[in-house]
Amino acid sequence: MSTETFSITVFRGDGIGVDVTNSAIEVLDAVQTDVGGFRLQYEYLHAGAGYFRETGKDIAPGAEAKAGSADAIYLGAIGLPGVRHEDGTEISPHLRLRDQFELYAGVRPVKAYPNTPRRLSDPRAAEIDLIVLRESTEGLFYSAAVHDRSVVIGDDEVRDILRITRPTTEKLHDFAFELARKRKAQGSGQGLVTCVDKANVFRSMAFFRKVFDERAAKFPDIERAYNYVDAQALDLIRQPWAFDVLVTENMFGDILSDLAGGLVGGMGMAACAEIGDHHGLFQPAHGSAPDIMGQDWANPLAAILSGALMLDYLGDNSGNNKLYEAARQIEHAVYHGFSTQRIRPMEFGGDMGTHAVTTELLDILRTSRQ
Numbered sequence: 001m002s003t004e005t006f007s008i009t010v011f012r013g014d015g016i017g018v019d020v021t022n023s024a025i026e027v028l029d030a031v032q033t034d035v036g037g038f039r040l041q042y043e044y045l046h047a048g049a050g051y052f053r054e055t056g057k058d059i060a061p062g063a064e065a066k067a068g069s070a071d072a073i074y075l076g077a078i079g080l081p082g083v084r085h086e087d088g089t090e091i092s093p094h095l096r097l098r099d100q101f102e103l104y105a106g107v108r109p110v111k112a113y114p115n116t117p118r119r120l121s122d123p124r125a126a127e128i129d130l131i132v133l134r135e136s137t138e139g140l141f142y143s144a145a146v147h148d149r150s151v152v153i154g155d156d157e158v159r160d161i162l163r164i165t166r167p168t169t170e171k172l173h174d175f176a177f178e179l180a181r182k183r184k185a186q187g188s189g190q191g192l193v194t195c196v197d198k199a200n201v202f203r204s205m206a207f208f209r210k211v212f213d214e215r216a217a218k219f220p221d222i223e224r225a226y227n228y229v230d231a232q233a234l235d236l237i238r239q240p241w242a243f244d245v246l247v248t249e250n251m252f253g254d255i256l257s258d259l260a261g262g263l264v265g266g267m268g269m270a271a272c273a274e275i276g277d278h279h280g281l282f283q284p285a286h287g288s289a290p291d292i293m294g295q296d297w298a299n300p301l302a303a304i305l306s307g308a309l310m311l312d313y314l315g316d317n318s319g320n321n322k323l324y325e326a327a328r329q330i331e332h333a334v335y336h337g338f339s340t341q342r343i344r345p346m347e348f349g350g351d352m353g354t355h356a357v358t359t360e361l362l363d364i365l366r367t368s369r370q
Helices: 016-035 049-055 063-069 093-100 123-127 166-186 203-216 229-238 250-263 301-318 321-339 354-368
Strands: 004-013 038-045 072-077 105-111 129-135 151-153 157-159 192-197 223-228 245-248 273-275 280-282
Touching (some): 004 016, 004 063, 004 301, 016 038, 016 072, 016 301, 016 354, 038 063, 038 321, 072 301, 093 280, 105 166, 105 250, 105 301, 129 166, 129 250, 166 192, 166 245, 192 203, 192 229, 192 250, 223 229, 229 245, 229 250, 280 301, 301 321, 321 354
Parallel strands (some): 004 038, 004 072, 129 245, 192 223
Antiparallel strands (some): 105 129, 105 273, 151 157, 273 280
């Protein structure tokens, strides 16, 4: 059996980004050894607030070009308290990478696992399995990626631009419908895409919905629905099990994905993929939490599940089914770990830190193939 090699640019970043990235790499190495048929070749580069504090640069020279030539990018977490640009904004090279590589599709899975904290008492909360699909290059974050897109009028006013374009929005909605179709075929989704917007107030959002309807016509097998973002926030508390794929603007998706993550335990389970036509970046959606860095407290599962998303992406791009097999092994091991209570992260009141969770997951993977 031939072995296909994939190049991965790795930015460990700041805070617990270092800790959880190390865990993710351990698990990725374990499944590639077990499954075979592919090899991940890592190149570790510097980026983040810590690097900025030392050098005055937020990313190592040449790192963006190297990331652009890799098969995938893996990022731990970015940010440190007190390390800011002169305008008060955080160090955020990852926002520039999204913009530069046109990573328009921000995939945020939200899944309930057994024996994890439930914020809702309704038994149907155990059925939560949805995707917040966040457009990641435009919307209200359009100005954030490149600061001179904002309009600063002295010390009296700042205007940030909300941008919605047809080419990006068409690709985003197509991605949403194709994702819903894939999830339905796998038995994990309902075949439903909900357009989340504020089309009753903003022309930009009415345009977002108009393009949604146009693209929906190409997918007659997938059901469509609509929700204003404020009503969607309410419905994520009232009936999150009723949703499958939520497609939305950048800022709305940023907020809703954190809200939804809180329903299924916390941000320690919040995996993320940011995908464009030619590049993909994978990272846990949580912050860098520097107050617990190196203390063996962080939950590494969001980072590990982001690694599984990366394997899926590489499988989609290459047609190598071994990558899908490895991704499923990780997902099944996490589910099994919670269902048997072998995995008990401190984040959820358990007794297992970063190292113990990683070690137990590796043991589950090892015993599952015996």
